[in-house]
Amino acid sequence: MSSVHSDPLHPVAPSGRRRSTDLYTSQKLAIALGFAAVVITALIGIRIGTSGATLLDVLQTFWSKISGTVPTDRATLLKHNVIWELRLPRVLLAILGGAALAVAGVLFQGLLRNPLVSPYTLGIAPAAAFGASLAIVLFGATAGSAAISLVIGALLFSFLNTALVLSLASTRNLHATTLILVGIALSQLFGALTACIQYFAEDEVLAAIVRWTWGSVNNSAWYQVLALFVLLALAFPYIRFRSSALNAIAFAGDDSAKSLGVAVSQVRLQTIAIAATLTAVTIAFTGIIGFVGLVAPHIARLVVGANHRFLIAFSAIIGALLLVIADAVGRLVINPGVIPVGIIDALVGAPIFLYLILTRQKAIE
Amino acid sequence: MTLKISSLEVGYGKRQVVKGANLTVEKGELIGLLGSNGSGKSTLIKTIAGINSQTKGTITWNGDTDLTRLARKDLARIVAYVPQSIGLSFGLDIREAVLLGRTPYFGTRPRDEDWAHVDAAMERMGLDELGDRAVTELSGGQGQRVLIARALAQDPQILLLDEPTSALDIRYQWQTLEVARDVTRKNNVAAVIAIHDLNQAARFTDRVVFLQDGVVIAEGRPAEVYSPELIKRVYGVDVELSTHKGFVQVHPLSEHGHAQLGLQPATSEPVRAPRLAEQREYATA
Numbered sequence: 001m002s003s004v005h006s007d008p009l010h011p012v013a014p015s016g017r018r019r020s021t022d023l024y025t026s027q028k029l030a031i032a033l034g035f036a037a038v039v040i041t042a043l044i045g046i047r048i049g050t051s052g053a054t055l056l057d058v059l060q061t062f063w064s065k066i067s068g069t070v071p072t073d074r075a076t077l078l079k080h081n082v083i084w085e086l087r088l089p090r091v092l093l094a095i096l097g098g099a100a101l102a103v104a105g106v107l108f109q110g111l112l113r114n115p116l117v118s119p120y121t122l123g124i125a126p127a128a129a130f131g132a133s134l135a136i137v138l139f140g141a142t143a144g145s146a147a148i149s150l151v152i153g154a155l156l157f158s159f160l161n162t163a164l165v166l167s168l169a170s171t172r173n174l175h176a177t178t179l180i181l182v183g184i185a186l187s188q189l190f191g192a193l194t195a196c197i198q199y200f201a202e203d204e205v206l207a208a209i210v211r212w213t214w215g216s217v218n219n220s221a222w223y224q225v226l227a228l229f230v231l232l233a234l235a236f237p238y239i240r241f242r243s244s245a246l247n248a249i250a251f252a253g254d255d256s257a258k259s260l261g262v263a264v265s266q267v268r269l270q271t272i273a274i275a276a277t278l279t280a281v282t283i284a285f286t287g288i289i290g291f292v293g294l295v296a297p298h299i300a301r302l303v304v305g306a307n308h309r310f311l312i313a314f315s316a317i318i319g320a321l322l323l324v325i326a327d328a329v330g331r332l333v334i335n336p337g338v339i340p341v342g343i344i345d346a347l348v349g350a351p352i353f354l355y356l357i358l359t360r361q362k363a364i365e
Numbered sequence: 366m367t368l369k370i371s372s373l374e375v376g377y378g379k380r381q382v383v384k385g386a387n388l389t390v391e392k393g394e395l396i397g398l399l400g401s402n403g404s405g406k407s408t409l410i411k412t413i414a415g416i417n418s419q420t421k422g423t424i425t426w427n428g429d430t431d432l433t434r435l436a437r438k439d440l441a442r443i444v445a446y447v448p449q450s451i452g453l454s455f456g457l458d459i460r461e462a463v464l465l466g467r468t469p470y471f472g473t474r475p476r477d478e479d480w481a482h483v484d485a486a487m488e489r490m491g492l493d494e495l496g497d498r499a500v501t502e503l504s505g506g507q508g509q510r511v512l513i514a515r516a517l518a519q520d521p522q523i524l525l526l527d528e529p530t531s532a533l534d535i536r537y538q539w540q541t542l543e544v545a546r547d548v549t550r551k552n553n554v555a556a557v558i559a560i561h562d563l564n565q566a567a568r569f570t571d572r573v574v575f576l577q578d579g580v581v582i583a584e585g586r587p588a589e590v591y592s593p594e595l596i597k598r599v600y601g602v603d604v605e606l607s608t609h610k611g612f613v614q615v616h617p618l619s620e621h622g623h624a625q626l627g628l629q630p631a632t633s634e635p636v637r638a639p640r641l642a643e644q645r646e647y648a649t650a
């Protein structure tokens with residue numbers, strides 16, 4: 001048995017031909033480049049719109065807000081206001097929302113050990129849709145979908161749904177299959193409840209509900225940007241800290257992960273709570289934007305590999321890029337009209353996903 | 366140092382599976398855990414690894430460390446576990462899959478020391494030639510070797526292997542058993558290996574333990590405990606024993622009372638497949 005090496009297993013210096021290091025150069029480079037790409041597409045995205053704007057306008061707006069100087073001529077003031085109050089929040093909401101949905105997607109796919117899972121698998125989207133519908137019925141469709149009642153309704157039912165899923169599945173130790181099945185059941189339930197509302201609703205209410213479910217950043221506001229930013233800033237360090245535990249759960253399974261020292265149930269509970277919160281808050285602001293949460297992690301895996309240490313950050317970047325670009329395209333196509341980002345996202349995302357499935361199946365599995 | 370399991374009881378729901386098992390494993394000793402399907406081997410191993418929790422009894426290491434009370438991370442620095450079934454998915458590369466074994470040692474960022482353990486474990490399991498292939502592209506046996514390398518990278522004091530050779534070709538079966546024995550000796554590890562091949566157990570392990578219905582019914586050096594009566598009792602088959610190069614070997618008995626080896630028996634009677642009636646006899650015995 002000559003191929004059995006006889007060197008002791010306690011290595012001081014590795015004896016192999018090749019020495020593994022912790023460089024991960026290409027991953028780090030990809031993240032740096034991706035970040036730059038987000039900044040660039042964001043600047044381009046801000047310029048797009050009926051009134052147009054140059055890069056200089058955008059930078060001048062930033063400067064006048066930072067320095068507190070108010071432009072004296074009305075045209076410039078108007079331009080600055082359009083950029084600051086309309087363009088900037090919508091682009092930032094697209095960035096942060098895309099990032100949040102993509103991160104939630106990575107977490108759900110890893111925790112449930114299933115590449116077909118999305119942030120909506122646990123039923124958050126139908127629950128949010130029901131909450132939003134209820135708000136529209138109770139407080140009127142004319143309030144506009146930025147109305148706080150819509151946001152609160154969607155949030156409330158998202159959290160209710162998540163709490164239900166987690167407490168029901170915890171009777172089975174939060175087993176991945178149980179979570180998915182409970183999620184499917186609750187999706188059906190909230191879907192049916194929303195259908196009830198729609199069935200009895202008047203046309204104008206019905207239209208408002210449908211408009212909400214398309215998903216868009218049309219009604220972005222600074223408070224939404226701020227809320228998502230704070231949420232992501234809080235969640236990110238924790239997720240990063242858990243990345244090796246996530247690797248163990250995703251790639252070794254529950255039993256082995258336990259034997260590798262991971263408190264599986266605890267990590268799963270906390271991480272699902274975070275992923276669900278990211279999802280709930282995002283769609284409370286934007287409505288249901290599909291696909292990003294499913295596709296961004298897969299695209300990211302192709303580039304930086306499956307290790308969560310880099311996958312999470314890069315998924316966030318891909319998610320942000322997808323939504324910023326989709327929103328820009330949506331504003332360009334029928335200018336001065338706007339196609340909701342959720343629709344563009346699915347239109348563009350579906351072919352990409354099909355391409356991935358058919359050509360790079362390994363990476364998806 | 367000793368791994369000592371006393372009056373251990375483990376169950377799933379209301380059903381008891383391990384029913385008062387006693388077992389000691391010394392440092393530097395490789396124990397073969399034998400027993401029929403469903404006798405509780407995997408359950409016992411998973412309980413030592415902290416995956417299942419016991420309802421009664423104790424598991425101690427080194428006299429005073431109660432393994433059942435250790436924090437998971439601390440336990441994982443002592444005990445490594447190689448699961449029976451292969452559970453690898455998505456596209457980690459082999460190096461990163463082996464690095465999972467270092468999970469209990471580093472936080473977010475693996476240190477040089479962690480990578481050194483990974484390299485050593487990969488070399489040991491003959492994985493460095495597979496390079497940076499994705500785990501999903503490996504054969505079942507190669508995947509199994511990754512799992513063993515992962516456990517070795519864990520640098521354990523107690524090594525638990527649940528049928529690690531089932532998916533391997535004969536070369537890697539032997540190599541794996543030899544690695545297990547080697548690691549046991551050189552690193553002074555207490556090792557338990559669940560295994561179905563009685564002859565390989567006799568050849569490679571220091572001691573065997575027969576588990577039946579969750580209870581240890583026999584233990585000792587293979588040459589001393591193997592007997593036709595015991596094997597009939599555990600597996601319900603009639604066997605004959607022989608000695609080959611100092612190791613006890615088990616052979617099934619044919620209806621005529623002589624052993625059916627892979628080779629032709631001494632008589633010139635042609636080797637034939639057992640008739641259905643004989644197979645049924647085995648199945649119901």
Ligand SMILES: Nc1ncnc2c1ncn2[C@@H]1O[C@H](COP(=O)(O)OP(=O)(O)OP(=O)(O)O)[C@@H](O)[C@H]1O
Nearest residue numbers: 377382400401402403404405406407408409449559
């Ligand atoms: N997760 C589980 N839930 C319920 N019962 C289980 C579970 N795992 C195992 N069992 C039962 O416990 C008993 C012992 O199973 P175990 O896997 O420990 O046997 P084993 O000796 O490893 O068998 P094999 O040789 O087939 O691997 C079996 O009857 C089995 O059905």
Ligand SMILES: [Mg+2]
Nearest residue numbers: 406407449527
């Ligand atoms: Mg077993």
